[in-house]
Amino acid sequence: MSKDTKPAQKRIDQFFSGPGARADDWRDLVEAAKAWARVGNRAVYDTALADLAVTEEFYGYPGLHLMAALREAASAGDGATSLALATRITQALATRSFRQHAGDWSAKDDGNGDTPELVPPTFGAHTARRPYFETLIVTGVSSSQWPALAAEWRKLRRPIDGFIYEPVVVGSLEDAFCATMLNPNIAAVIINEGFGLRSRHNAPVLRSITASAGLNDESDASALRLAQIIKRVRPELDLYMISNRDVEELAGNPEANVVRRIFYSVEELLELHLSILEGIQDRYDTPFFDNLKKYAQRPIGTFHALPIARGKSIFKSDWIRDMGEFYGPNLFLAESSATTGGLDSMLEPTGNIKKAQEKAARALGADRVFFVTNGTSTSNKMAVQALLAPGDIAIVDRNCHKSHHYGMVLAGAQPLYVEAFPMTEYSMYGAVPLKTIKQALLGARADGRLDRVKMIDLTNCTFDGHIYNTRRVMEECLAIKPDLIFLWDEAWFGFARFSPFLRRRTAMGAANEIEAWMHDPKSVATYEKQQAELGKNPSDEMLLKTRLIPDPRQIRLRVYQTNSTHKSMSAIRQGSMLSVKDVEFHTVEQQFKEAVFTHASTSPNQQLIASLDISRRQMELEGYGLVANAMEIALAIRQAVNNNPLISKYFRILGADAMVPAQYRQSGFTDYLAAGVNWVNTLKSLDEDEFCLDPTRMTLVCGMAGYDGTQFKGILANEYNIQVNKTSRNSVLVQSNINNTRSDVAHLIRVLADIAGEVDRGLAQGGANARKTFEARVKSLMTDVPDLPNFSHFHPSFRGDAGSKTNEGDIRSGFYAAYDVAGCEHIRLNDPEIDRRLKSGPELVSANFVIPYPPGFPIMVPGQVITQETIDFMRKLDVKEIHGYDAKEGLKLVRSEALAKIGRPKPSAQPKLKAAS
Template identity: 45%
Template sequence: MQETSHTETPYTALGFYHKISQLRADTWNALTRDLGQLVRLKDESRMRQLVKAIDVKLTRLEIIEDYHAFPSKEDFRHIWSLFQRGEYDALDKVVRRLVRALISESYRRRHVDLSETDADDESLETLDALNQLRRGHPASNSAAQPYFELLIVDNCSAQEEEVVREAFHNLRRPEDRFVYDVVTVRSFEDALIAMLVNPNIQACLIRFDFPFKSKYNLSALRRYLEGLSEQSLEEQSEADRSILLSSMIHELRPEVDQFLVTSADVESTASRDLRHFKRIFYRETDYIEQHHTILRAIDDRFRTPFFDALREYSKKPTGVFHAMPISRGKSITRSHWAGHMIDFYGINIFLAETSATSGGLDSLLQPYGPIKKAQEYAARAFGARQSFFVTNGTSTANKIVVQALIKPRDIVLVDRDCHKSHHYGMVLAGAHVSYLDSYPLNDYSMYGAVPLHEIKKTLLDHKRAGTLDKVKMLLLTNCTFDGVVYNVRRVMEECLAIKPDLVFLWDEAWFAFASFNPTYRPRTAMHAARTLRDRYRSEEYRREYEAWKAEFDALDPDDDATWLERPLMPDPDRVRIRVYATHSTHKTLTSLRQGSMIHVYDQDFRQRAEAPFHEAYMTHTSTSPNYQILASLDVGRMQAEMEGFELVHAQVEAAMSLREQLYSHPLLQKYFRVLKNSDMVPAAYRESGVESYYDPVTGWNQMEEAWARDEFVVDPTRVTIAIGNTGVDGDAFKNEYLMNKYGIQINKTSRNTVLFMTNIGTSRGAIAYLLDVLMKIAKEFDYRWEESSRPERKIIERRVHSLTRELPPLPDFSRFHDAFRRGAETAEGDIRSAYFLSYDEENTEYLSFDNGELQAQMREGRDVVAASFVIPYPPGFPVLVPGQVVSEAILHFLQALDVKEIHGYRPELGLLVFTEGALADPPVY
């Protein structure tokens, strides 16, 4: 083994841990190709070049593999030995065998001995595949023991490391539910990098005796180690260093089970704050106790209480004398005509179909058994205090939360371009709505998000009007459909400084996956809520607040700049953390369609919200919920806890690979422009100054800086492409090119953009297919131009100009008509009264803007007021809500739209508006 490779050639590219698994796979494959050429070549000059290239690749791989159990350090010593002895034929066989084991993941199912040179792995892998086919699950690993890796942090010798690894290996039994291997690292930094680059790690044993510094140059840790120094860590006691490491591991990978091994006074150690350790072991504790404790901890996360109960129920011979003829499949199996349904779905889905809440099952409306336990596990996974399953989508989840917390005439601050379920939720709750305007991206016909300045100013308006006590909730979308993500913690902290008991509802329908990535997680609602609660309870924060308050009190409280131009801090004695998040689990994690969750981190939930929440839950939840959806939510939670880090990591890698190709390929750039961070977030909201996460020279190394500092960031897994240069609008491009020709599905477009979203199911093959399709489409546009006549080219040029230059500015919310406003000084409106006023036909009329009728009325001085929601799709946000005054800007926007689908608008009649008489003295509903 080449010891000099560690220090003389530090592999700083480990800093780009976002793409480490692709780098690992690609390097092994490149090494295989180099060795294949080397063993066939006779040209000595070319052979010397290949030997140097192989040396570089082995050096690179050794650093990466140092953090993985397979291949082991002993395996790598064997590889180096063969290389240094020039036994290239044997090395070629060993590496090919190793790569096959990595690709097929056969190392998870059986021991792969690389010291044996007879390569019979191909036949073993074929046997594995045949066995899976015989079980009827060619893509399933369900029959195999799930595999994970145990990280041990201990500054031990290589010999001691092998002894420990062998000791744990010898404890394996065929009846164990799981199988694991051991990875040992020798420093604080190495433990953190192992957590980042090795998703197989599910448990960690930390021993007291280890140094701080790694022998590698690990630039990936720069963000995580900010404020720490080698000297300060080395001066800490061994116990303090272990506790700090445990805390940092928890921030990176909260799902990982941690255990402390100490030779110190174990009783006094146990009395310290060891919240992230599941158990403390004395160093003399035998390995078998550690082994069983680790397996038991993994089993606790692997359980799926409701799914398991449903599977057990499906096996019982049950007589059905109640509703649902399809239960147990009876109405299908007895049918002469419907048997193809069983052929398609299989019998199990029918055996598990029931409306019973007994026999080991549970009631969603009043859970006491496996559903209750499954929801508790979900709360643990997502960092919530309580979690609730919803079987009819996040639209319903949003309405449940709003109805639970909002009474008629409570004021709610709402992002105007949020999902329509929120607008309808305001109608149902009778809220007085104050709409907040997001910053517009006029060049792409989409909105960004609501600036903090706008939110604070609205709260201050209510404070000065004496109505701040009526403001109950702030409702925002995080992240938006287009991928704009808030600095959630900063928004909540500064708003709570103005109104300490403000309730937050974060619609994270498209952001459920974010809880399982260390870069994304701090911008989730539940993580921010927990962080703020811990912060406000600390003495350190109290000292910070007192210093800030002394400085703040010296300023003019009536000057807007006092509040708007500087960060605000809430009073720790008054602040209450009341945070709710809704997740479309089915959109970004594993769940059947309409599987969603509500997550709660509300200090006042039990005292003030629990009873109305359950009433709202009863109101909107079916008494016959779909058990298959509930089971899928349970399994989806388990999968996210066990392998969410790995899957989300792969999702980010896939998106970055797609972006990288689109950024750099000349033909693709001609027609498709990927929107960067700077395209979607104006400079005023990018304190970091980062314009793009990717640089051709330095790679993907700026994302963390932006996500740590900026008011808004863009989720890189959402790839928005401007297609104006094609001359085809977004809706036509989606349907005529992507779907009809190539079977590629997307569901978000604007007038001149299309959105491609990667998810945890996106493979590298899928990315390659998409790039191939975009290449074919780009060539098609090239051929179209080459073969067009001069008049046809003018038509194309006009279309391109229309989609790149003639874009109507997005309209802001105009105002509620005075008939629906209850306060003269603030902007909120009674949307419920406006909505129900339109139910009486005599209160409304249609006015057409196509023939100028509506414009003429406006010129005569009439306030034309919308009587319904008007929602163009795309882009899918309401440009008018009931009670809103129609403005010139809104009319101009509607006239410029070239989409076919405008909900709430009837082209043959016009816009539905209120008659002037109806607005004279409307009733309050």
Template identity: 50%
Template sequence: MHSLNDYSSAIQLRSDRWSALREATTALTRNPKAGERSKLAKTAQELFNSLAMIEPYWAFPGMSAFVHMRRQLEHEKFEDVAFAVNRVTRALTTGAYRRRHIPLERDSIDQDEHDDEAMLPPEARALTKPYFEVLIVDDVNEHQERWLKSNMSRMRRSEDPFIYEAVVVPSIEDALIAVMFNHNIQAIVVRPGLSLRSSMDLQILTRYLARAGGREEIGALTPEVYGPELCRMIAKVRPELDAYLVTERSVEDIAGLDLGICRRVFYNQEDFMELHLNILRGVQSRNKSPFFTALVEYSKQPTGVFHAMPISRGKSISRSHWIQDMGAFYGPNIFLAETSATSGGLDSLLEPHGPIKEAQELAARAFGAKQTFFATNGTSTCNKIVVQALIKPGDIVLVDRDCHKSHHYGMVLAGAQVCYLDSYPLNKYSMYGAVPLHDIKKQLLDLKAAGKLDKVRMLLLTNCTFDGLVYNVERVMEECLAIKPDLIFLWDEAWFAFARFSPTYRQRTAMNAANSLREKLRSDAHIERYEAQQAELKDADRDKMLETRLLPPPDARVRAYATQSTHKTLTSLRQGSMIHVNDQDFKGEVEQSFHEAYMTHTSTSPNYQIIASLDVGRRQVELEGFEFVQRQVEAAMSMRRAISEHPLLSKYFKILTAGDMIPEAHRESGVTSYFDTQQGWTDMWDCWENDEFALDPTRVTLAVGGTGWDGDTFKTEILMDRYGIQINKTSRNTVLFMTNIGTTRSSVAYLIEVLVEIAKSLDERLDDASRMERLSFDKRVSNLMEHYPPLPDFSRFHDAFRAAQDTPEGDIRTAYYLSYDDENCDYLELNGSLKEAMKEGKTLVSASFIIPYPPGFPILVPGQVISEEILDFMRALDVSEIHGYRPDLGLRVFTQKALDGVSASRPASTSD
């Protein structure tokens, strides 16, 4: 039997234990021989012992039923226990326990036993009442526990919109474990009788409690604050939940305490109906989807359409003789909900005042923002909105050079002075990592020394990167604000919207970091630490500043923006995105310019179906995001483990670990891999809490160079064409598999089967290969895995596009628009005239963005000097697409006359 360290989550552990128990108890009913029977009984008892540490935190099957099953095993009633275990396992697998009572007696009949919730028609599932569980925290005996559960269940009424069951645990530690184990919990009732410590001897107890502050912090609590402190700690790990505090303390004593997620305090009373109604009301507040509901109601109204959109109400389709197939494919509802009207219960995205406004406010709450704005044309547009709203011509922006192209175009539109930052290169895998904090601080300090810190406006970074590298967001913001206290941060979280709903991930999101930093800056402890550091750093030189973990001044302004592609990692139709704002100066300084930028880039005819999907997607993650993200991580971890442990797959494939993708200097924890075949799973929490960079385990980068195929060929000709497996990103010798909240264990199993089949076919082919064929294969592998081109750094902007020589920022806007006139440009062939010009020592300047795909980042931007390293990299790339490069003409560069003209028109610098 696997140990606890063999599992990355309690959910997967529980599922596998019940499945194994079903196999063992079923085998016991087949009259095995004495020795086998004894072995099976022992295995079943061990499984019961293992589950006994987990089942107290779940309402189904409940501890009384669980204990009864154990006794049946002990009394050798194998038929009875096997029947009950089979019913429980099936109900957990199908979700049947959510819809009805599951009888466990052998003579009972369950008519719907074989129904799988996932297989029910959507209409049938929509009519069922959603199920959840309520955690009651009170150190009571068995009789009192039954009394509590009975009183809660008696309050339920047929008209209630939801159904729930209660789980009772005795202590603070048990409550924290319960909310991290049990995704069904939506509300917590904290009663006066709770204790501190758990009686459970869980191997993983300490590991899980670290997410709520750690056992030392919990142990320091005094009894009079147990209830309020538990509410605060639960808010740290699952802020979406509702808590209700039953207390004997006075109003005055409670008023000054941090109650976290507590929605209401009940004073020394047993009003179960009031508690019941509050629980339902709290869950309903998250279950609301105001715009989706308004759109559904609008679709039911009989209307006469005398506005644009013939497709509205489906009229242009139902009257057609030639496009009935479209109507049949999509069904009627999508057309009934199509309109260009902003009345009749609907709203305007550009000037929201009704259900869209409310939906955006609910999204802000869900994602921890102060304001949230919906977008229906993707995060590319969100990025340009934020940049245009915040950047004026001449402002200096520090930008990660390999960020999404929309940021580069945003800089063009805003007229920013762009200061590019280089991520550390992963030459072996033809991909970039992330920008070290040391380099960001160095650039800020250099700009400060040049007297330009007042012009620095924004730091723009991608978090997490396409390949899964995640910044220590709060630390970056802290240290940068220590140098520039009003610096604005734009975090491109296009691939990171799901992170809010996991305690591990959440700490590295922009909104969480901003909220944490705002609270920290107000604290007396921070003020004291800051003053002490300032005394220590008096007259410090740049090297000392770079070596020190800097603290921001207490009056620093926290100004953070995050753009998220909701459609990429959560439930939303394509192009559904959000902008989250946590800016202390938004109301006074930015609001007007933000709305102007929003108007500039947002369609006056936004897609209402996308807006509705954003609304419903938010509802989903507030109620089950914790569960879905856990399952997403499980799927990725299962994939990592299966590939790492398979002897055949390891011949041709390698999963890149944190040690492969993050240099040791940026991994303070020392952790190199999340899974080790000898030790099992490593706890990610230390890495994510302390390391400069962490690796998102849901992104599985597979090195495929050992197959002899480059990444693009492996993606297109093998995975997609042969097996129908779709992926987004490749590099020269890797492919990236991304799990999401819709990924199933079956999908992971299929992928493993495919990789094994590929590996077997390679084995067979090489076994039959001639000597020359084998040499050819080895040469291809060597070329992909050993002879790789070094990734080029950003060279520099040409002097014509620089205001001064002492700092590297450049005027990308002037360069971009200069190329609009063909007279200013020329084309040079990569291996011909361009090569000759470089040999002659000529300075050549790119007139275009040059973006090889893969890897998909710009290696040249308008106004950038072309270096030998960049040309070598372009020549070594074996890709079919290089955006901005025309193979028939060559590389587009500026003429010397054009460059001279710009230089002549630029005002003389006073900074040289």
């Protein structure tokens, strides 16, 4: 968020700052202690310590004891002790050594502490480690009793415990909320009745958030209300409740289902301690990976078709032993093509794969999850094939991943393409406006074919970071057709589930909110009120401009979400998950299995399945902190690039105001780094705006430096060892993820500064001609950009009803028309014949997909009529990679004669036999 001044970073009302900001605050304290020791300026240190103490009470380490020791040293005027202790704490936080080394928790440095581990333990011998977490205890006892309470909890620790945790004690609902948001180490929460509402600290922004949640007076500070709030922002946490009242009645309350277990008073502390450890163990267990590790340690005789299993063909070879030395023996010991002997089948999971998928469904907020080992391209095709039949209509973003288009070909469904808003200046598209989607539905209804519209298929978030208001899209579309299926391709957005800010914008997050709204008694009244306002026969114009509310009694909630787990979590490449929340799944389950049989490999990679299992474990136990760090790193990159005087002359990262047109930012939100922006107006944008920008996806404009996207991507990779993914005509996409660190930020900024410096020096030393050439290059990249072509229409030969007002077409017939070699022709792009036919006919009809990279969307699909704007765009393209187009042969087109035959009954291949006389 925007941090206008240094003190503003430390106020609790800027409560979401991330782990990097906390580390900076501790380093600032150490520097203040050094200044105190050097020049005797203690006031700066006292202020820094007071600011830090406000938020540090929400963490287990350094905890109440060490913070008290810091205050005592300062009060005694002991600068040397203050510096030594602050330095030790800062180092322990940076290396995370406090999780394993008891010496870090002592106020005195005895000099016998173990050296912190800076290198991952797999790089050398290491002792067993117990994973560390923190447990939040919300209580009504006075703060003077908190140290004693924490000490009582520590007495419950046992050497045989698989995990170790530190208590964090707070005394109010607001402080519990702050601790939950600030502290990613919290993995369990104990809620004891009797706490108050208000924080001990002044928190203006926090007050506005709690007020918007309806928390206005002390009566709102109930244990159950707090449990519901925490479960909403961090659903992965285990919640436990201690009550002095009628626990039987409380346990039977349906609203208490967010709590894992309820205890009466404090009569069973050991039982509560064991319950906490059991809850962590449940998330820690990885059924498939755990079993695979056991399998690898068993003596197995392999008489199946996988020679590398057990690794003997590798390690006994003189020629490929280096492969075994590189990967290690476990990779081969854990390989098998068997689905018995403790292993499971991906095609018919009944054992540990099934259990792993059930845990993934819990983590992702879905009813069920399917593991996919062929990438999300396969997940998308599986979903399309299972849910659509020949002749069904699907409203599809024309700029979606090619797997969706090919899925329509396989299913025989007819795509009704809708267009995203163009960003011509940067040669990219945004997302599809809701009005456009509603128009397509209303047009189908007017044509009497709404019953054939089965699915809406959209990409969320887009490659460039545009995020839909998923709940609003689904609700308004369900108001027109209550049984629509939604397929959300969230290949790049899987991490968003573990951010309380972005979760609401995911398919599963929105589906769960809609489901809860449907069960709210007020929902029917809200719907009927709008119906009365609209009248009996509202015009399409009125429906288009109204925020439509669906009938909760009619909705059949059917939502599918695909995630490239390998793109945003710790899974091996091609690891994907397909999440389902579909009340009608029982009606499509068999055909879904058939889609799995069609697309899934019968020889899936065991290590890939294990990585999907492991990635779920990691995100459930530490995903919240990892995603917060990724977002913080992205904001640091944005700020560093755009505020650096040299770098910003030639590069800039586009803000939300540049990426999302104003008409789709109804809240007035401009950008994450704009002055005055905090989490209150950001949350307002996330709730209200039609489109938001994923903060982790950064469009870095390089055209101002005279580089096109492809060229700059090559420079970064070949000269500076920086890898980026997507490019456009004048930009590259930089994205942060759970793998990035502050060191990565420093490396990127250093490289951009070096390149900007080279450009600067080249212009200064090259004279007027160099500057003129440079300005012409920048103009060609930033100003003389080609217009982006929209989808035109399918040729009438590929339309069942050419008189229809809607624009769907039989893409499957168009695709297979290309198989008729004699029925196709090629015309080179610069051949005057193209221009003649555009003016005089016959029409140019594409025989295949044509997809330039960049920008990566299909500008032609099979059966599409090619227009002048499409040809103009292709002629202006300066990219070398265009899938489906061979520059030597030219565009592949369906001949007019072949088009005329399509749809006619084909003559029988066998002559008819005469009847016997």
